[in-house]
Amino acid sequence: MTAGEKKEYWRWQENCWIDESKNWRDAKIITAGIDVGSVSSQAVICVDGELYGFNSMRTGNNSPDSATNAINGVLEKSGMKLEDITYVIGTGYGRVNVPFAHKAITEIACHARGANYMGGNSVRTILDMGGQDCKAIHCDEKGKVTNFLMNDKCAAGTGRGMEVIADLMQIPIAELGQRSFDVDVEPEAVSSTCVVFAKSEALGLLKAGYSKNKVIAAYCQAMAERVVSLIERIGVENDFFITGGIAKNPGVVKRIEKLLGTKAVDTKYDSQIAGALGAALFGYTLMQKQGASKAAA
Amino acid sequence: MSGLFDQFKEWYEKRHDYARAWKSRTGGQVVATMCTYTPEEILIAANMLPVRVLGAHEPQNVTEPHIFGMFCPFCRDSLAQGLLGRYDYCEGVTLTQSCIQYRQTFNSWREHVPTVKWDYYLPMPNEVQSRFAKAQHYAEIKKFRGYMEGVIGKPITDAELKAGVEVVNENRHLLRELFEYRKETNPRVTGVEALYASITAQFVDKAEHNKELKRVLAELPKRKNDRAEGIRFMTIGSENDDVSFMAMVESVGSTIVIDDQCSGTRYFWNEARIQDDPIATIADRYCERPACPTKDYPLHTRFDHVLKLAQDYNAKAAVFLQQKFCDPHEGDYPDLKRHLEANGIPTLFLEFDITNPLGPFRIRIEAFLETLGEEELF
Numbered sequence: 311m312t313a314g315e316k317k318e319y320w321r322w323q324e325n326c327w328i329d330e331s332k333n334w335r336d337a338k339i340i341t342a343g344i345d346v347g348s349v350s351s352q353a354v355i356c357v358d359g360e361l362y363g364f365n366s367m368r369t370g371n372n373s374p375d376s377a378t379n380a381i382n383g384v385l386e387k388s389g390m391k392l393e394d395i396t397y398v399i400g401t402g403y404g405r406v407n408v409p410f411a412h413k414a415i416t417e418i419a420c421h422a423r424g425a426n427y428m429g430g431n432s433v434r435t436i437l438d439m440g441g442q443d444c445k446a447i448h449c450d451e452k453g454k455v456t457n458f459l460m461n462d463k464c465a466a467g468t469g470r471g472m473e474v475i476a477d478l479m480q481i482p483i484a485e486l487g488q489r490s491f492d493v494d495v496e497p498e499a500v501s502s503t504c505v506v507f508a509k510s511e512a513l514g515l516l517k518a519g520y521s522k523n524k525v526i527a528a529y530c531q532a533m534a535e536r537v538v539s540l541i542e543r544i545g546v547e548n549d550f551f552i553t554g555g556i557a558k559n560p561g562v563v564k565r566i567e568k569l570l571g572t573k574a575v576d577t578k579y580d581s582q583i584a585g586a587l588g589a590a591l592f593g594y595t596l597m598q599k600q601g602a603s604k605a606a607a
Numbered sequence: 608m609s610g611l612f613d614q615f616k617e618w619y620e621k622r623h624d625y626a627r628a629w630k631s632r633t634g635g636q637v638v639a640t641m642c643t644y645t646p647e648e649i650l651i652a653a654n655m656l657p658v659r660v661l662g663a664h665e666p667q668n669v670t671e672p673h674i675f676g677m678f679c680p681f682c683r684d685s686l687a688q689g690l691l692g693r694y695d696y697c698e699g700v701t702l703t704q705s706c707i708q709y710r711q712t713f714n715s716w717r718e719h720v721p722t723v724k725w726d727y728y729l730p731m732p733n734e735v736q737s738r739f740a741k742a743q744h745y746a747e748i749k750k751f752r753g754y755m756e757g758v759i760g761k762p763i764t765d766a767e768l769k770a771g772v773e774v775v776n777e778n779r780h781l782l783r784e785l786f787e788y789r790k791e792t793n794p795r796v797t798g799v800e801a802l803y804a805s806i807t808a809q810f811v812d813k814a815e816h817n818k819e820l821k822r823v824l825a826e827l828p829k830r831k832n833d834r835a836e837g838i839r840f841m842t843i844g845s846e847n848d849d850v851s852f853m854a855m856v857e858s859v860g861s862t863i864v865i866d867d868q869c870s871g872t873r874y875f876w877n878e879a880r881i882q883d884d885p886i887a888t889i890a891d892r893y894c895e896r897p898a899c900p901t902k903d904y905p906l907h908t909r910f911d912h913v914l915k916l917a918q919d920y921n922a923k924a925a926v927f928l929q930q931k932f933c934d935p936h937e938g939d940y941p942d943l944k945r946h947l948e949a950n951g952i953p954t955l956f957l958e959f960d961i962t963n964p965l966g967p968f969r970i971r972i973e974a975f976l977e978t979l980g981e982e983e984l985f
Binding site for chain 1: 733958966967970973974982983985
């Protein structure tokens with residue numbers, strides 16, 4: 311970094327992946343889910359109801375463009391064309407602005423369905439820690455939502471809050487979680503009701519001589535307490551699964567697990583794609599049923 | 608489905624213009640009323656126009672010195688309208704006791720809204736179930752009549768009171784008739800239209816409102832419905848005139864078929880039982896009406912009433928529209944939710960503020976709808 315160049319510590323790793331072991335050309339049904347969130351956008355492609363590829367990137371200031379950019383990434387990597395996809399479902403805040411979507415479904419339903427795939431059909435409680443909101447969801451064995459709660463009017467306990475702290479601490483966001491464990495004594499949580507207040511408190515702690523790691527630990531604890539207070543309003547039924555970007559932050563996840571007294575299900579999948587994956591899976595089920603009904607006719 | 612309810616919509620949107628025009632046309636006084644326990648019959652008998660104070664659903668910065676920030680947004684928004692001079696055509700202001708938060712709105716209004724010429728606080732028993740309640744309320748209504756006679760400088764006759772009861776009763780009856788249409792499969796009257804009709808009854812001249820209701824009722828049998836019904840919702844809460852919220856709910860796959868709100872059914876549900884003594888007629892009616900949570904103890908009469916409404920109108924789910932910090936309604940919420948859900952009516956809780964974020968509310972409503980249907984996705 312040159313002098314005067316500002317590093318963006320908040321910037322998380324964008325990620326584009328396809329499953330090289332699968333050949334999409336052999337697929338009967340190809341579906342896509344596009345999750346245009348407030349902070350990140352994901353495109354997931356499923357072939358015959360199995361995850362084939364995804365692209366996860368930052369949402370720009372234009373929802374249709376974000377959706378297009380997200381799908382283009384995975385299309386380019388796979389050699390697929392948009393016309394090869396049978397059915398597309400939009401989800402997330404920008405779900406109705408996905409120009410090539412056939413249907414829109416809320417991210418609440420999609421995260422539950424995605425978690426059901428990623429964590430197995432024993433998942434009953436999902437905590438989606440998104441960019442600017444947080445949702446506690448109950449679902450049944452099929453991944454159908456039975457109850458849910460969302461946070462209100464505040465970004466505390468969300469990815470955007472963590473980005474603010476990364477910039478303040480000048481530590482890359484991916485390192486925050488691990489560094490939060492590197493403290494002698496677990497500190498008290500900072501304000502858990504407001505990102506701006508939390509930032510002010512964090513500054514105050516730094517001035518009071520706290521190490522950066524200790525301040526990060528105090529923020530991770532605040533975030534954990536915030537989301538636990540939300541999830542406890544509907545209760546935790548095992549299995550418990552966490553989706554969204556914050557699921558990648560062990561500093562928050564471990565503290566949530568400690569507060570709830572339960573361990574979140576591990577997954578090999580990227581937690582950020584749960585919504586888009588759920589959307590793509592819904593598309594597959596719809597297509598299957600339509601095919602079945604056509605065949606019956 | 609447009610056109611038929613346009614007059615109600617116009618009255619709602621131009622309510623201050625309407626009241627000013629009424630005043631200049633009739634020469635009568637306009638009274639700002641708070642709470643639907645206000646015995647409008649007395650005011651109408653005194654040739655006045657009762658106008659229920661509504662909020663404007665826009666950010667304001669005038670109430671902070673007057674009312675606690677943790678009092679309900681409707682009370683704060685209502686007070687803001689007074690302090691901003693939006694009800695400067697009202698000579699009087701009156702409150703019938705319901706909750707402490709409304710009381711603060713009223714107290715601040717009567718002290719700080721400079722155009723107020725007279726004010727009247729009407730005590731009313733909160734324990735309307737007490738065997739002493741009706742006698743107590745009779746005495747208070749009588750006192751109110753006496754006060755109003757002082758304001759207008761002449762007696763209010765029994766005949767005038769009876770005429771007041773009659774016109775208000777007719778309004779209640781017509782609104783019930785209108786709401787009957789909402790029992791239909793794919794009703795001819797939407798939730799937004801019903802809201803326009805019931806909320807405007809709270810500030811439009813009753814005779815004029817009745818005339819418009821009759822016109823609409825005459826047209827309704829011919830009306831063709833061109834919208835999908837979706838899931839049938841009930842709404843529950845205190846005051847709600849957030850039309851854009853209601854319209855959003857009805858645009859994403861649902862129809863609001865009934866409510867238990869003071870902007871809706873609680874205002875007009877029961878007609879007064881006509882007795883020889885008009886004061887007794889009025890006093891008993893307000894003690895017997897479907898209860899607001901402030902007046903629903905020791906027995907919770909409203910729980911079964913709300914359930915019956917949901918069942919009679921075939922509501923498949925209920926949405927609680929909770930004004931933030933409204934303690935009476937929030938206190939009832941857990942038990943009422945349990946009561947409804949135990950009887951097969953799923954519920955959703957939304958917290959309302961002066962301004963409501965439609966986007967996040969839309970996600971919640973759509974997700975709730977998805978839990979109630981979308982079987983083809985699984």
